[in-house]
Amino acid sequence: MLQLNPKLQSLIRALWDRFWSGGISNPLSAIEQITYLLFMKQIDELDLKREKDALFTSETFNSRFKGKFYLPSDTEKKNPIDKATLRWSYFKQMKAELMLPHVQQYVFPYIKELNGDGSTFTRHMTNAVFLIPSGNLLQGAIAIIEDIFVEIDREAREEGQLFQDIQGDVYEMLLNEISTAGKNGQFRTPRHIIKLISELVNPQLGHRICDPACGTAGFLLDAYQYIITQLALRDAATGQTFTPDDDGFVRSSLSGLLTQDNKDILEQSLYGTTSTPPWFA
Numbered sequence: 001m002l003q004l005n006p007k008l009q010s011l012i013r014a015l016w017d018r019f020w021s022g023g024i025s026n027p028l029s030a031i032e033q034i035t036y037l038l039f040m041k042q043i044d045e046l047d048l049k050r051e052k053d054a055l056f057t058s059e060t061f062n063s064r065f066k067g068k069f070y071l072p073s074d075t076e077k078k079n080p081i082d083k084a085t086l087r088w089s090y091f092k093q094m095k096a097e098l099m100l101p102h103v104q105q106y107v108f109p110y111i112k113e114l115n116g117d118g119s120t121f122t123r124h125m126t127n128a129v130f131l132i133p134s135g136n137l138l139q140g141a142i143a144i145i146e147d148i149f150v151e152i153d154r155e156a157r158e159e160g161q162l163f164q165d166i167q168g169d170v171y172e173m174l175l176n177e178i179s180t181a182g183k184n185g186q187f188r189t190p191r192h193i194i195k196l197i198s199e200l201v202n203p204q205l206g207h208r209i210c211d212p213a214c215g216t217a218g219f220l221l222d223a224y225q226y227i228i229t230q231l232a233l234r235d236a237a238t239g240q241t242f243t244p245d246d247d248g249f250v251r252s253s254l255s256g257l258l259t260q261d262n263k264d265i266l267e268q269s270l271y272g273t274t275s276t277p278p279w280f281a
Contacts, residue, residue, distance in 0.1 A: 008151050012173050015144045022137030023247070025190040031174055033131055034141070040111060041145055044088035069110050086110045092142050096135030103138065104130050134247075192247040194218050198226040199249065205231065205265055214272030224270060225251045228258060 019030040047064050054061030065087045068080035084090060086107045091099055112125040132138045148170065203209055203223045211219045229242065229252040242250045258266070 005151070005155060008148065008155070008170065009173065011144055011148045011151060012170065015141060015148070016174075018137065018140050018144060021191045022140070023133050023190050023192045024131060024137075025193075029131060034174060036108070036111070036128070036130065037141060037145055040107065041088045041149065043111075043114070045149070047087070048089070064114070069106075071106070071109055072113070081106055081110075083110070088142075092146070096139040098135075099142075100132070100135035100138050103132075189218060191218070192249075194222045195226075195247055195249040195251070198222045203227055205262060206269070208269055208271065210271040212273055217272055220270045220272050222251070224266065227266065227269075228252060231258070231262065 015034060016030065019033065024030045024033060043064065051061050051063060053059075063083075065083040067083050069083050069086065070077045070080060085102075091102055091107060094102060108128075108130040112128055113122055115121040132141070152170065197219070201223075203226060205227055209220065209223050211217070214220055229250060232252055233242070233250075242252055244250055
């Protein structure tokens, strides 16, 4: 059973963490997007397996990923898309900045109409939306899902469990994470929200900053990075230029450029505790 496999548990938690830190903080939205990715992986795996089986038995096999696909908006069918580029094993190798638009614009629309117009599957997928906001989040999630399937395959071979049964355990744990996400009031703030709050508060060198329930100190760390970024931007002598990160914010960790006086001030500026005070309970 999955509860006896700490590696699978760790990978699933890492997948959840990836979505939280990547900006999808609603557990229902996260599991919805994870399910879409798992489905993309599964249909590719199943298609490849059936192709191998057909070669072994000399039977005819018609792959879901053979031929051309036309987007619903392409009513005149002028822009054919090679279905081979829509399978997981193809797009997982793409660079992050190319992978996201490819999956959003081509793979997901194809998945939504996989069983053809009028099918029950297609009707249920009518209002489905691909919400993953960045290429880095998508690429990271794909890498973790790849590791999950490797571990599922190992467990099936070495422990004698059916591959499908272990997949069921994986889904069970994903669903369980929804019910425990807010246990004891412990919610992690998504990274982009932390950065936005820093921008709004605009902490400055010399301010005292306290997070009385800091958890893993995400707010304190970003406040620190915000302050040294502002110092670097004001110091034209550094010659540093910064570009916005995946969340659209400018951040730097060039602490080596700080003067000793500024370092001393910063060391006396940040305070936090991991325990929730009584007035927060």
